[in-house]
Amino acid sequence: GNSVTQMEGPVTLSEEAFLTINCTYTATGYPSLFWYVQYPGEGLQLLLKATKADDKGSNKGFEATYRKETTSFHLEKGSVQVSDSAVYFCALSEIGGANSKLTFGKGITLSVRP
Amino acid sequence: KAGVTQTPRYLIKTRGQQVTLSCSPISGHRSVSWYQQTPGQGLQFLFEYFSETQRNKGNFPGRFSGRQFSNSRSEMNVSTLELGDSALYLCASSLGAGGGSYEQYFGPGTRLTVT
Numbered sequence: 001g002n003s004v005t006q007m008e009g010p011v012t013l014s015e016e017a018f019l020t021i022n023c024t025y026t027a028t029g030y031p032s033l034f035w036y037v038q039y040p041g042e043g044l045q046l047l048l049k050a051t052k053a054d055d056k057g058s059n060k061g062f063e064a065t066y067r068k069e070t071t072s073f074h075l076e077k078g079s080v081q082v083s084d085s086a087v088y089f090c091a092l093s094e095i096g097g098a099n100s101k102l103t104f105g106k107g108i109t110l111s112v113r114p
Numbered sequence: 115k116a117g118v119t120q121t122p123r124y125l126i127k128t129r130g131q132q133v134t135l136s137c138s139p140i141s142g143h144r145s146v147s148w149y150q151q152t153p154g155q156g157l158q159f160l161f162e163y164f165s166e167t168q169r170n171k172g173n174f175p176g177r178f179s180g181r182q183f184s185n186s187r188s189e190m191n192v193s194t195l196e197l198g199d200s201a202l203y204l205c206a207s208s209l210g211a212g213g214g215s216y217e218q219y220f221g222p223g224t225r226l227t228v229t
Contacts, residue, residue, distance in 0.1 A: 036220075043118070043204055043220035044157075089157065100145055100211050100218060101170050104157040 002027045002103045004090050009108035013080055021075040021108055023064075023090035031092040033057075033066055033073040034102070038087040047075075047088070080112045116140065118207050118221035126227045132193040135224045139186050139207030145169075146188040147218065148180060151202040160203075163188055164211040192226075200228045 007022040025031065032051045036044040048057030053068035064075045073090060090105040119138045127133050139146050148160040159172040163182035180190040186207075192199055202223045208216035 041222070043222045044206075045220070046217055049217075091157075100147055100162055100206075100208055100216060101159045101172075102147075102149075102157075102206075102218065103159070106156045 002031065002092060002094070004092055004103055004105035006090050006105035006108050010111060011108060012111045012113065015082055015112055015114050016079045017112075019075070019077040019080045019084075019110070021088055021090075021110070023073045023075065023105060025071050025073065025090075025092050027071075027092055027094065029094045031094050033064070034091045034093070035062070035064055035073070035075050036089040036091060036104075038089065038107070040086075044089065080110070082112045082114055085110055085112045118205055118219050120203075120205050120221040120224050122224060123222065124225045124227075126229060127195050128229055129195055129197060131195050132191065133195060133226060134189055134191045135203055135205075135226070137188045137190075137205030137207075137221060139188070139205075140219055143207035143209055143219075144186055145208045145211040145216065146182055146186065147206045147208075148188070148190050149204045149206065150174075151204055151223070152200075157204070160190065162211065169211055195228045197228050199226065201226060 003026045034049045035047040037047045048059040050057040050066035056065045062077045087107045089107045091102045121136045145164045147162040151157050162170045166182045177193045182188045204223045205221045206218040208218045210216045
């Protein structure tokens with residue numbers, strides 16, 4: 001079956017530091033890949049996505065590249081802000097299926113200190 | 115445009131009781147999915163409905179059920195509650211059903227506590 005593995009957390013960084021959150025996946029088919037963010041007390045928000053190999057998703061300074069050869073979708077940001085403190089989830093969904101099921105990683109909590 | 119709304123936001127129930135949670139999708143969205151979020155298991159898929167039909171079901175016992183109405187609003191029901199059912203239940207809606215083709219928008223969730 002499908003699965004997503006994220007690096008262990010939590011992660012604490014100083015403002016303006018570089019961020020990398022690792023994500024690897026296992027899929028029977030050819031999935032779409034997503035990063036979702038969850039702020040305290042809220043639901044999930046789509047941060048970025050990529051639907052095919054070598055696609056780069058980007059939003060709000062965050063980037064992730066779909067690497068089929070390494071089955072990875074690592075999230076990066078060059079300079080984090082305090083407002084980026086949240087829980088980040090990597091997820092996949094199978095392309096071409098008749099349903100929208102998302103398979104999530106465990107999530108990682110990011111804390112950014114001023 | 116209003117987002118996905120879930121009611122109630124918080125709920126406390128006793129073991130053995132049953133509970134019904136409601137989800138109103140974004141106007142025009144026809145697909146609704148439900149997820150359970152717990153600290154131990156993370157986010158797990160419960161089921162998805164599209165045009166009043168269940169399209170997919172996760173690995174949960176039969177105590178968990180759902181339905182979708184003609185206006186796309188969805189409800190999920192949990193019968194004979196157990197302590198382990200305490201979780202944040204998230205609803206997501208999308209225009210259509212199909213992996214990766216339609217962005218899913220999540221509601222704020224219903225926090226269920228079973229005592």
